[in-house]
Structures are given as C-alpha cells and as structure tokens.
Amino acid sequence: MELKTYADYAASGETPEVLFWVGCAGSFDQRAQKVTRSFVKILQHLNIKFAVLGTEESCTGDPAKRAGNEFVFQMLALQNIEVMNNYGVKRIVTTCPHCFNILKNEYPSLGGNYEVVHHSSFLQNLIDEGRIKITDTQSFKGKKITYHDSCYLGRANEIYEAPRRVIEELDADLVEMKSCKSKGLCCGAGGAQMFKEDEPGKKRINIARTEEALETDAQIVAAACPFCSTMLTDGVKSFDRQQTVKVFDIAELLAAGQGLETINF
C-alpha cells in the first residue's frame, strides 16, 4: 500500500489536505490495521490528499491520562504537538474516538490547535457531498446491522448520527440495541481498562454489551472505535457466535459498499 507521510509532503514542498492520525491500535493491532487500510482505500479512491505521520506519530496519551498518569500523557502530547506544529498541521482525521477526543478537547490548551474530525463525521461529509458511490447494493440487502456507540464519540462528544448515517448509506436494516446513543453501554475498554483485567464482579463489561448486541439478531455489529471492535469481537467469540455475527468498523462496511474491500459475513 503506497502512501505519503507528512515528511514526504514537506520534502516535495506540498501540503496535504488532511492528516490521517492512525493511532496505536490502527498501527499495531492486526484487526484494527484492516480498518486503517479500509479507510485509506476510501481516501485514495476519492483522491483525497492525505498524509500520515508514520514513525513520527506517538500515542496521544489517552490511556495514561485516564488512568491518572498526567505526566506520561503530557510528555506524549507535547511531543506530538511539537511534531504537528512543525509541519503546520491544520486538519486531522482519525479512526479512533479516543485519539479524536483527546486531540480535539485536550490538546488545545497545551498548544495544539487543529480542526479534528472523527472518521465517522468525515465519511458522513463525503456522503453528504455525494462523493461516495455505493456499487455493491446486494451484499447488505436484508441484512441487520446494529451500531455500538463508542463512549468517546457519543456521550463524550455527542456524535450519534454520523456513524448511523454511514450505515444507512448501505442498503441494510439498522437496528438499535436496548441501550443506545446517550444511554449506550460501554464496551469496557475505556479509562485504560483495555490494558488490564476487569475488577472482580459478576461478568466482564464486554460480555454484557455483547449480550445486548446479540439480542438484536443482527448479523453485523458495527463499531467506530478500534477498542470497542476488539471488546465486541472477544464478546461474540465467548458466546461462540463468530460464524454468524461479525464485528466491523463503519469504514470497512463503507469500503465494502464501494467495492473497495471484500468482507465476509
């Protein structure tokens, strides 16, 4: 997969339209890497001039901050801000709601002022502008998709409609879980929980959320966050339903709808 980094752009004296902030999950996690590639395929298909920071990108510091380690967070944040300000970054798109939230809300007072959009809003804009053409009208027909709200997209930043708008673009049936939108149940990963075991209790949080997802009888559980995707995928596996229920990111679904990606479900 060919793509340019900000350094490449700078070397050629060009400026990209937007920085694609890949995030740690999108860079390293095998499942999330697929989402990254799907999103890039959409960007490239539409000839959007984007750049990544590549090896110059670091974790935004979100898990450290939410765990209570402000030192590690600010160290990473100030490094990232230095890199981005040197390149004159104006606009950022990211496929991770945690990166989105922290870049949008917490970087400004540290000197990092950018227009930050989550890929769900970014894709919604492209749809609204008529730039997305759905070519595969058959695969999704009659299929049920349920959307899991990411806390850091939903409650944290009140983005509920954009990801749903992306799903509605496919000819599928969008069904809601028992708790959705502002009442959406967390997948269990936020606040650095992703990186440690749950505290003792009756069950894991991702199991509780997966139960709600399975109750909808949807064939596809759509997410817009790499951590939610992991949590829900693990949840579906624990019910041994991975053959009939698949977890996809909205970028993968939209890429498939455009014929840029083949997904199996």
Added chain:
Amino acid sequence: MLHLFQIYLFVAFAGMAFYFAFRGYRRVYQNILLGRSEDFSGNTAERLRTMLLVAFGQKKMFKNPIPAVLHLFLYVGFVITQIELLEIFLDGITGKHRIIYHAVEHIPALHFLYVFVINSIEILSVLVFIGTVAFLYRRFVSRVERLNKPELKGFPIQDAATILISEILLLTCIFSMNAGDSAMHIKEYGEGYGFAISTFLAQFITHFDYTTLHLIERMGWWGHLSLVFLLLVYLPYSKHLHILLAFPNTFFARLYPKGYINNMPEITKEIKLMMDPSAVPPPADANAAPVKFGAKDVFDLSWKNLLDAYTCTECGRCTAACPANQTGKLLSPRKIMMDTRDRLETVGAAIAANNGIWKEDGKSLIENGYVSIEELRACTTCNACVEECPVMISPLDIIVQLRRNLIMEESNAPTEWTGMFTNMENNGAPWQFSPQDRLNWTKE
C-alpha cells in the same frame, strides 16, 4: 389570651427554626469552601440557560418519564404550596385568620385569583400525595433496583423514608386545615370558600361542633407549620438538600464536552523544562506549599466537587447506568458522591470542634471506609454517570482526581498499567511495539 399566646409561640418557634436552619446551611457553605478554588467566571448567559432548563425545567429528568412525572408533581406542588405558606406565616405573625383572603374577599378579580391559587394548591397536593405514595411503593414495595443498593443501607434509607413520610404528613395537615376551615365556613355561611378538595372533604365533618372543627383546623395549621420548620432545619443534614442546591449546581456545571479532562498546568511546566534543555527553571519559592498531584482528601478537590456531593439526592441513576456496577463491580458513582460528602462532614465537624483548625486525622477520602482503590480502578470513564445525573453532578471528575493521586503520588498502579506507562514512555504506544514499525500496516 390564647390568641396572643399563639402569636408568641409562632414567633418563638419561627425564631428557633431560623436560627438552627442558619447554622445548618452555614455549615454546608463553609464545608464547600474547604475545597480548592476553581474559576467559574464568565458565560453567565449560558449558565443561566442551563440552570433554567435543567434545574427549573427538569429537562434531564425526562429521560426517564415515569419517575419524571411523579417527581414533577412533587416539585410543582412544593413550589406552589409556598404561596399558601406565605399566608400561614402572615397569619402567624399577625394572629389573623386567612389574612390574604379577607383582604381580597370583596374585590372580585383578586378573590377569584385567590380561590384559583388555593384550588391549584389543593389539586397539586392530591397529585403530590399520589407521587409520594408511588415513591414509597417504588422504594419499599416494588424495590426499584437503584433505590436498594448496598450504599443506601442505614441512614440514607432512613433519610429517604423521613422525607417521604413528612411529605404525607404535610399534606394531611394542609387538608386538615383547609377542610376544618371550610366546614366552619359552611356552618357559618352555608357554603365553603370554593376550594374543590377541602369543600369535598368538609362535608364529612360538618356534623362536628364548631370547637371540634376549629381544633381540626388549628391542628392542621400548627402541624403544617411545625413540619415546615423541622424540614427547614433537617434539610442541610439530608440528601433532600437538592431542592435548593440543584440550582447553583446546574448554574456552575461545567460547560465543556464531557470527554474533556482538564490538563494539569503544574505538570505542563515541568515537562516543558524537561523538553527544553536550555530552559532555566524559575527560582524555587521556599514558602510555596509542596505541589501535590491529584486529590487524596476533600481539601484537594474543587469546591464544585464538594457542591456536587451536597447536591446529590442519592437517586442512583448514575449507578444504574454504570457499566462497572451493572456487571457486579464494587464501583458505584453514587457512592463516590456519598463518600465525598460523608468525609467532608467528618472533616468539617472536626474543624469546627477544633476552633477552625484542621488537625490531621490520619485518614483520607481514599480507603479508610470511603472510596476504595478497587472502586477507583473499575471506572471506564464512559461518562454514563455524568450523562444520567439530573442535576449535572460529575462523579467522574472526582474519580479522575483520586486516580491521579494514586498513580502520581502513591505510585499505586496495577502491574499491567505500570507496564503500559513504560511502553508509552519508551515506545510511544501502550503496547511493546517499536515506533519504527508504525507503518507496518501498509505492508499488505
């Protein structure tokens, strides 16, 4: 003679109630000021709007329609009954009977308004009665889950029952007063005042003699008044204080997106020094208090966190929505608020008993029977509790500050987190991957 005695009794009673109430509210105010300062200036128009919508307009209550409607009965009933209380007060001071009624009796428009207002109060009082009985039913019979969690054992349940039962007694008194009065009026003039409910009730007691009716009326009057005074004094010791604090609490609610957690400026300074080798650190101020990261006790929290704690009415919508609590973990956002308030009360009482000076008691808000480390660890920072709170309390804000103390002051982290921090510092990612591999996803 009896007449004058009643005036003296009223004034003495009122004086005592106001004295003790003043002390109670002053205690709450002083305790809130034990928190560290936080600037909330500006945005007055938006703040007023939030307060009008959320506190006055009960906007967030309506996410949950059944309790919202029941609560609305109590809320509107409470507010409008204050008009009748005004007349009770004026009657008490002057020794007159229905002073406002007699002043407007012969002015048709005002007379109509008076009868209309009292009718509204009476009809709302019936609705309040229905609401209160429904609340008692939900709490003690159908046992709604969020109203029966472990943190409510003991005083909190007793507190809730006290308020609800007082509510019913208040209503009984107001109807006893108005029905007795209406029955006397019927006996004298052949008709009541025109108050729908009490005229209806009066017909069952008109066969009593005048003295008995007068007694029924007086018992209602004095009973209502005594309960109002008792509740006024009790309120600053009760979760019910939300009826007052909901207003300032929504006014001072944080206006930024829920996902935002404040950046600590004292840490920014240190890291900027670290990153810039040529920077000269400012001379250390020998008199400055040692910097402490995060919150260990109530003094380290913002006064707004403490106002939040006093505003909490323990409804438990936060806890019911909490993913950790739903899956059986110890964490309960409501308990965070209750623990904060309990600790603050203990600290405040100790300071008051020690001539205004705080003497360390070897305890803090973390552990010691207050917020446990296990509870703090279980939070996913999902904001469900913040979203749910009808009076815009943030348990999450307190959780994050306590977590900061654990991590940065006590170095108390689960081992997985310690590893995660190290990875983030050394590799720029929470996992142990080399930063050089950041573009490996393109190789497919």
